[in-house]
Structures are given as C-alpha cells and as structure tokens.
Amino acid sequence: MKVTRRQFLKVTGATAATFAVVELGFDLNATASAIKELRTKNVTPVPTVCPYCASGCGLVVYSQTDSSGKYEKLLSIQGDPDNPINMGGACSKGAAMFNLREIYDPHNGEQVVNPKRVAKPLYRAPGSDKWEEKDWDWMLDEIAKRVKETRDASFIHKEKLEDGTEVIVNRTERIGSIGGSGLDNEECYLHSKLMRALGLVYLETQARI
Ligand code: SF4
Known part of the structure; x- marks a missing residue:
C-alpha cells in the first residue's frame, strides 16, 4: 500500500x-x-452572498436550530470555501459581518449579537453636539429639501469658453455623491442617471474604505 x-x-x-x-x-x-x-448538533449552514460590495463573495451562515429544524440563534458567518469567487476568504468587512449585521431574534423581536449597531436614522443639527433619532420620512424630506435648496443656489446654466463663446453646462459644483460598493450595475446606472439629471459632476464610490 x-x-x-x-x-x-x-x-x-x-x-x-x-x-x-x-x-x-x-x-x-x-x-x-x-x-x-x-x-x-443542530447547526444549520446556509450559503449566502456578502451584501457589502460588488465582489459578491460567498459566505456561509451557521445558525443553531432546535430538534425540529426551527431557527434559534446565529452562531457564525464565514467565507464559503466552495464559492469560486473567494474560495473561503473574506476581506475585513466580510469577516466582521457577524458583528456588523442587524440580527433580530425572531422569538422576541430584539436585536441580538451587537446591541450597539445603529438601526435607526440619526440626525445631528448644524452646530449641535447631539444626535437625534428621526424617522425615515423626516430624513428623506430633509435630504430632498436641502438638495433642492443647494442646487438652486449653485446652479450654473452657462459658462464662457476661452474664446468668449457661451456654452450651456447646466451643473452644480456644490453637491457631491458617494455611491456604495454594494450597488449592482442597475442600481449604479439609476444612481448616476439621477445625479447627472440634477447636474452633479462629482460622483465617487465609497469602495472599501
Ligand atoms: S465586502 Fe469583502 S467579503 Fe464582502 S463581497 Fe466585498 S470583498 Fe467580499
């Protein structure tokens, strides 16, 4: 042998x-x-995809289940060794997923794993040193209002070239946009369409900062 x-x-x-x-x-x-x-014993592995960036690494979520297979609690999240994209690896964000995700215990509806995780919109008024909890409707209205005000106050309709001729530019240089790396192709397309339609010229991505 x-x-x-x-x-x-x-x-x-x-x-x-x-x-x-x-x-x-x-x-x-x-x-x-x-x-x-x-x-x-009673550990169920579920393959999934990391939501943070467009690399799309595969992860395996291990959860504890009772004898009937019902979910009880999250145990760990790790890189999926069978996934051809990351072959079991994960960057620091993906590897820290266990602590970053908002996980709710389905039995009592409470947040578990990381109680410090911010799960509601927080607003800090100009000059203030305090964060206030706001609902999403208030936040979205406020963002829309400020974008409109800033755009109206800074909009450049025409610009003169070196030879003195005027060209239409229709842009604002006082608003920038940072996209999220988790956006897929279609979301990026829609996002850049909206920003360009508003006249933004400064578009960037958050990447994995
Ligand atoms: S954030 Fe990290 S683990 Fe997640 S998909 Fe991107 S590279 Fe992979």
Missing part, C-alpha cells in the same frame, strides 16, 4: 496523541463521539 507523506504524519500524530491520553486513564471512545456530536 502506498502511503503519502500527509497520511503518514496524520496517522503517526494521531497515534502519539492517543497513547499520551490513554495513559492518563481517559475513555477516548466516549469523548471522541461526544465531541463529534457537540460540534455539529
């Missing part, structure tokens, strides 16, 4: 460890089967 180097090291290593523990009087058969059961 041909034995590879890896098989040889595995067998000799396991054998040496077994002898050492047996000499101390432990029943290894019972311990080994208990460990095997504990590590996998």
